[in-house]
Amino acid sequence: VSKIELKVNGHSHTLDVEPSTPLLYILRNDLDLRGPRFGCGLGQCGACKVIINGTAVFSCITPVSSVKGEITTLEGLSSNGRLDPVQQAWIDEQAPQCGFCQNGQIMTAKALLDKNPHPTDAQIRESMNGTLCRCMSYFRVHSAIKRAIKTMAEASPAGGKEVVA
Amino acid sequence: MSWSDRIPKQIEEVLVQHYGVTHRRGFLKSAGLLAVSFSAFGSAAIREAAAQSGSAAQRPGPYHDPDFRQIDSWIVIHENNTATFYVGKTDPGQGTGTCFRQLMSDELDIAFDKTSCIMGSTDITVDQIGSGGSSAIERDSWPMRRVAAEARRVLLEMGSKHLGVPIDQLAVSDALITVKADASKRVTYGELIAGKKFNVTLTGNNINRVTGQAKTKSIPELKYTGQSLQRDDIPPKVDGSLKWAVDVKLPGMVHARNVKPPFACAKLTGVDESSVKTLPGFIKVVSKGNYVAVVCEREEQAIRAARQLKTTWEKPTTSPFPASENLFNYMRGATPTPGFRPVVLGNPDAAFSGAAKIIEAEYEIPFQGHTAFAGAHALADPSNGQMTVYTNDMKSYSMRRGIATFLDMPHDCVRVIWMMGPQGFGRSAAEDAAFEAAWIARQIGRPVRVQWMRDEETAWDTKSPAFLVKMRGALDRDGSLVAYDFHARSCDYNHIGYNEPDTVLIAQLMGSRRARAAAGSAAMPSDMYAIPNRKMVGEVVGLPTVWETPLRTGNLRDPNGPQPTFAAESFIDEMAAAAKADPLDFRMKMIKAGTNDDGGFRRARSIAVLKAAADTYGWDSRPSPRPTGKGKILTGRGIAYSFRGETVVAQIAEVEVNRETGHVWAKRLVCAHDCGLVVNPESLRHTIECGTLHGLSRAIHEEVRFDTEKVTSRDWFSHPTLRHADIPERIDIVLVNGDPNPNRPDLPPYGAGEASLKPMLAAIGNAVYDATGVRIRRVPFRDDRVLAALKAAGA
Numbered sequence: 001v002s003k004i005e006l007k008v009n010g011h012s013h014t015l016d017v018e019p020s021t022p023l024l025y026i027l028r029n030d031l032d033l034r035g036p037r038f039g040c041g042l043g044q045c046g047a048c049k050v051i052i053n054g055t056a057v058f059s060c061i062t063p064v065s066s067v068k069g070e071i072t073t074l075e076g077l078s079s080n081g082r083l084d085p086v087q088q089a090w091i092d093e094q095a096p097q098c099g100f101c102q103n104g105q106i107m108t109a110k111a112l113l114d115k116n117p118h119p120t121d122a123q124i125r126e127s128m129n130g131t132l133c134r135c136m137s138y139f140r141v142h143s144a145i146k147r148a149i150k151t152m153a154e155a156s157p158a159g160g161k162e163v164v165a
Numbered sequence: 166m167s168w169s170d171r172i173p174k175q176i177e178e179v180l181v182q183h184y185g186v187t188h189r190r191g192f193l194k195s196a197g198l199l200a201v202s203f204s205a206f207g208s209a210a211i212r213e214a215a216a217q218s219g220s221a222a223q224r225p226g227p228y229h230d231p232d233f234r235q236i237d238s239w240i241v242i243h244e245n246n247t248a249t250f251y252v253g254k255t256d257p258g259q260g261t262g263t264c265f266r267q268l269m270s271d272e273l274d275i276a277f278d279k280t281s282c283i284m285g286s287t288d289i290t291v292d293q294i295g296s297g298g299s300s301a302i303e304r305d306s307w308p309m310r311r312v313a314a315e316a317r318r319v320l321l322e323m324g325s326k327h328l329g330v331p332i333d334q335l336a337v338s339d340a341l342i343t344v345k346a347d348a349s350k351r352v353t354y355g356e357l358i359a360g361k362k363f364n365v366t367l368t369g370n371n372i373n374r375v376t377g378q379a380k381t382k383s384i385p386e387l388k389y390t391g392q393s394l395q396r397d398d399i400p401p402k403v404d405g406s407l408k409w410a411v412d413v414k415l416p417g418m419v420h421a422r423n424v425k426p427p428f429a430c431a432k433l434t435g436v437d438e439s440s441v442k443t444l445p446g447f448i449k450v451v452s453k454g455n456y457v458a459v460v461c462e463r464e465e466q467a468i469r470a471a472r473q474l475k476t477t478w479e480k481p482t483t484s485p486f487p488a489s490e491n492l493f494n495y496m497r498g499a500t501p502t503p504g505f506r507p508v509v510l511g512n513p514d515a516a517f518s519g520a521a522k523i524i525e526a527e528y529e530i531p532f533q534g535h536t537a538f539a540g541a542h543a544l545a546d547p548s549n550g551q552m553t554v555y556t557n558d559m560k561s562y563s564m565r566r567g568i569a570t571f572l573d574m575p576h577d578c579v580r581v582i583w584m585m586g587p588q589g590f591g592r593s594a595a596e597d598a599a600f601e602a603a604w605i606a607r608q609i610g611r612p613v614r615v616q617w618m619r620d621e622e623t624a625w626d627t628k629s630p631a632f633l634v635k636m637r638g639a640l641d642r643d644g645s646l647v648a649y650d651f652h653a654r655s656c657d658y659n660h661i662g663y664n665e666p667d668t669v670l671i672a673q674l675m676g677s678r679r680a681r682a683a684a685g686s687a688a689m690p691s692d693m694y695a696i697p698n699r700k701m702v703g704e705v706v707g708l709p710t711v712w713e714t715p716l717r718t719g720n721l722r723d724p725n726g727p728q729p730t731f732a733a734e735s736f737i738d739e740m741a742a743a744a745k746a747d748p749l750d751f752r753m754k755m756i757k758a759g760t761n762d763d764g765g766f767r768r769a770r771s772i773a774v775l776k777a778a779a780d781t782y783g784w785d786s787r788p789s790p791r792p793t794g795k796g797k798i799l800t801g802r803g804i805a806y807s808f809r810g811e812t813v814v815a816q817i818a819e820v821e822v823n824r825e826t827g828h829v830w831a832k833r834l835v836c837a838h839d840c841g842l843v844v845n846p847e848s849l850r851h852t853i854e855c856g857t858l859h860g861l862s863r864a865i866h867e868e869v870r871f872d873t874e875k876v877t878s879r880d881w882f883s884h885p886t887l888r889h890a891d892i893p894e895r896i897d898i899v900l901v902n903g904d905p906n907p908n909r910p911d912l913p914p915y916g917a918g919e920a921s922l923k924p925m926l927a928a929i930g931n932a933v934y935d936a937t938g939v940r941i942r943r944v945p946f947r948d949d950r951v952l953a954a955l956k957a958a959g960a
Binding site: 018021022025028029032033034035037038039040041042044045047073074075077078083087090091094095096097098099100101102103106124125126128129130131132133134135136137138139140141142 | 258403404412463464468587616618848852855858859862880882889890891896
């Protein structure tokens, strides 16, 4: 058991915790976050995804001690009550059915678009492929990603040409 | 690279280093758990968390049933002139909650955005069963509409008194009653009734017939109905603010995890509590019969303890079932349960003996799992000598009855609070976790949260029955189908009902047995084909073992629809090919020739959806298969049609088959769909689209595998589902109104949650045949199966 410092959505936390604790249970049960959810505990479905250093990771198989960098959860995507363009695109396209997986869909898409604002269809399919949806909302998720690409490009000063590293 | 290879290596290293787990690559996926250890935060550190609503959590029982004959049970008008609707339905994610608001806002004459809808909690909403059977709009929206219309009538009466003007001189809009002659004279619904009750008793001897004096509006008078209003559940699902059933936390709450038998019908012979007693947070091992669970303070502690608990089990003396590769041989040889008689039309024997051509075929559909996106879960709170269960169970009312009986508690001491959860397509109507949580909660006197792990859920959830369908068809010299023999056999003898206290898994494991497991069923295909001589029979066979087995059947979305429809609609294609006819023309000819149905209602709509699908796709008339191409990728198109209740569906799939790998990709899908009155077109399109893709998933991926003692499908690799990479380039959803009288003002709505799944498997199979000339009579069309079939046929 050791003290672990976590920075989540801009807030710092110090926790007494066994270092191997999967991050998911800390986020859900100690920090009361609802975005990341348990789906498989195997890193197979994506329900638990959070963004760390620009990458969407499976929090269900990430030991809390291995986290280096700030964690962003679904709740942390919006700022000052304004939704991230990816979230807004999800609403505009009415992407979810039950919505239980959508945390994973949104976080994976967000990480993808931050790295590559203009992914090809093939890149979208590949990047999203480990994020499952049993309602089969995939087609709408693709539409939402395409909408987010468009709105982010329009909002960008370089007219979408700029690549964010 | 398989997906499992992407599990970061350092994560496994951490596990090895900390726990000395000598696992292989793949441990994570096979073991279904991270062996983890936690500091004991202890109960002092358990964070206080609100229940679904503070007042709900505090309110002690008894919990009486809301009286469906009172308007007050359905509608509350608030002082700020807004309304809350209380309905006995649950929305599994198809937007029905928003649709109820649209319909009720229209009848009540209140602005849609001034309303909200509360669903499915047994102590505050009337018992409309919950969800299931695609009944939300078709059946259950009617009492809601009638009650809202009656509330409007009563409010107008009150307004008349208040304003001193007869009702016929009043106008009402957006919950505001005005005097027609003088609009300055006005009163709002809120001013008339807020803080008071309607106290108006409705009539009708059951909830589906409940009504007041007011008539519902005709369709042209509906303002919100028919509009693509945005679903109200989506923003909180997207910004992370929604409180799901998995998010409820209560003071003093603990976590339990089940220890499942390692094989079917195993007898528990020993539990070594010392193997977990010293683990952090350990509270108790609870066990009765063959049911075992471990309770710990924290969730991860319970997961770890359940995996580490040493238990011993005795195997049954005989195998509970054949291995999955021998299932269909077993089903062929099994004796069906008695009581299934054939339905005969005309004289099939004579027609077969005079036929120009006879085709025979047999189709196989394996068990397919519900595989809900997350395992069964529930929180049960035993406070105040009551039992409150927080769950995403789609049928919360039967759960309440089931748990009360199971725990032998008075009915009104139990309530079930429904909250959103992962779509289970019928799995959550045969809920297990809530019964387990309630039983454990009573054992230990604290709120208990139970969640099934992935391997547990995939292996032990309810299964869609396997089907074996034998068919024979006779063509006359003109290529018409004159005789048809349909013989379905389903493996469906232990079909689990809705939250039954004696068949839910924990009850079985504790020894509960019914004299007769279940009748089961083997449905017939739904079609309008005019085939003069028919013999159709559906019969049921059971596996050697019925109880305490992971091969227990249940209602998976459109229960027993996709299986016989895959067989029947593929076989119709076989007949069309034998007649060298275009598969669409062949179907149309038989539908148009029909005379003996419901005044042509369903026939006209069948023709309309087939035509709409064909027009949208750009179907050119030719027989299947197309001449086989030379390249690596073969392309083909297939059509299939069916109906479910009064909802009619035609689907076209265009597929690419990779000759070298056997991979089938549905490049384009078209679904034409007629479900009568459409409440929310966009929401409906989305539901149809997802149902269509669910059908695709069942066509190309889904299959339960098992050896002779256990299910070996335990995760998303061994029971795969559709993924992003499988998604078609294009999907067209066409909403059709094929009513012979399309402008009638009383067009009713029909169900839409399930019908779009039904013909999809056959559409894919027919497209694969069109592309390759090879008929594959077994789903799923997995790469290896397709490749083997292509090779065997020399295609």
